[in-house]
Amino acid sequence: MTRVIMNGCNGHMGQVISELCAADPDVEIVAGVDVNTESKNGYPVFASLADCDIEADAVIDFSHISCVDALLDTCVEKNLPLVLCTTGLQEAHLAHAEAAWQKIPVLKSANMSLGVNLLLELIQSAAKTLAPAGFDMEIVEKHHRRKLDAPSGTALALADSLNEALSDDYEYVFDRSQRREQRPQYEIGISAVRGGNIVGDHDVIFAGLDEVVTFSHTAYSRSIFAKGAIEAAKYLVGKPAGHYDMRDVIRNA
Numbered sequence: 001m002t003r004v005i006m007n008g009c010n011g012h013m014g015q016v017i018s019e020l021c022a023a024d025p026d027v028e029i030v031a032g033v034d035v036n037t038e039s040k041n042g043y044p045v046f047a048s049l050a051d052c053d054i055e056a057d058a059v060i061d062f063s064h065i066s067c068v069d070a071l072l073d074t075c076v077e078k079n080l081p082l083v084l085c086t087t088g089l090q091e092a093h094l095a096h097a098e099a100a101w102q103k104i105p106v107l108k109s110a111n112m113s114l115g116v117n118l119l120l121e122l123i124q125s126a127a128k129t130l131a132p133a134g135f136d137m138e139i140v141e142k143h144h145r146r147k148l149d150a151p152s153g154t155a156l157a158l159a160d161s162l163n164e165a166l167s168d169d170y171e172y173v174f175d176r177s178q179r180r181e182q183r184p185q186y187e188i189g190i191s192a193v194r195g196g197n198i199v200g201d202h203d204v205i206f207a208g209l210d211e212v213v214t215f216s217h218t219a220y221s222r223s224i225f226a227k228g229a230i231e232a233a234k235y236l237v238g239k240p241a242g243h244y245d246m247r248d249v250i251r252n253a
Contacts, residue, residue: 001025001026001027001028002026002027002028002057002233002234002237003027003028003030003055003056003057003058004057004059004230005029005030005031005033005054005056005059005080006018006029006031006032006033006043006062007032007034007049007059007060007061007063007067008033008034008061008063008064009029009032009033009034009041009043009045010032010036010038010040010045011062011063012222013062013085013222013226013229014034014062015040016222016223016226017029017060017226018041018043019041020223020227020230021230022041026234027230027233027234029041029043030043030054030056031043031044031046031054031056032046033045033047033048033049033063034047034063048074049070049071049075049078050070050074050077057081057233057237058236058237059075059081059083060083060085060229060232061082061084061086062229065088065089065090068084068086068089068093068096068097069096072099075100076100076104079104080104081104081105081106081237081239082100082104082106082236083107083232083233083236084097084106084107084108085108085112085225087153101243102241103241104241105236105239105241105244106244107232107244107248108243109228109232109247110153110154110156110157110245111153111154111157111225111228111246112224112228112229112232112246113217113224113225113227113246114224114227114228114231114246114249114250115217116157116202116246117245117246117247117249117250118250119158119202119204119215119217120157120158120161120247121161121251122215123158123161123162123165123204123215124164125165126213126215127162127165127166128166130206130213131162131166134185134209135206135208135213136183136185136189136206136207136208137162137189137204137205137206138188138191138204138205138207139151139158139159139189139191139203139204139205140191140193140203141155141190141192141193141200141201141202141203142193142195142200142201142202143192143193143194143198143199143200143201144194144195144196144199145194145195145196147194150192150194151190151192152200152202154200154202155192156172156190158204159172159190162188163188169186170188171186171187171188172187172188172189172190173188173189173190174189174191176189199219199220199221200217200218201216201217201218201219202216202217203215203216204216228249232244232246235252
């Protein structure tokens with residue numbers, strides 16, 4: 001049984017994770033942390049992780065960037081493995097996280113979905129076969145109208161995965177509107193669509209002569225990220241200090 005502290009427990013993702021953990025016999029949320037200390041799921045809720053006096057095996061964080069620095073320091077102080085899922089981290093936060101994972105295990109991934117992280121593995125194998133055979137690579141991502149950034153972090157992670165498989169020889173192109181030339185061989189095009197309430201669609205397209213191979217992932221709800229975070233917490237228990245991501249979870253499933 002993995003004992004978890006849920007940081008940001010009364011937020012949307014915190015509530016989704018709480019519901020999923022209640023139905024999972026292998027994990028239990030023993031305490032929550034939130035600025036709103038109302039207990040909605042039967043476990044005690046504290047205003048900060050520093051105030052929490054309940055023993056646990058790991059922390060799952062879906063909170064706000066303003067909380068990240070204190071969270072990292074307290075996890076190091078209490079020697080608690082951390083699944084860091086808060087988005088929008090700035091360079092200073094990332095540097096702080098890097099310092100923390102010298103002392104504790106920290107899992108931070110561009111996307112917490114198990115399916116997306118399996119896709120990162122699959123497209124590397126495809127790229128090694130298809131790119132040398134002349135296939136062009138394009139990524140199209142679609143998200144809801146409220147999403148502020150473009151392209152998505154997942155789209156960039158997919159591009160990085162392709163590039164890693166091909167010795168980082170490719171450049172990323174986000175806009176061709178000012179170009180009047182044939183598509184160069186060594187580029188990965190990344191396009192973003194924003195509209196409606198699309199949770200998240202990602203297509204990785206390998207376009208060759210007379211054939212196209214497409215890898216697709218569609219998120220129908222945000223619960224996929226919650227499920228991934230729970231599996232990550234289970235995975236981190238007993239691991240040495242270091243930086244982990246969801247691809248480590250996939251490889252050891």
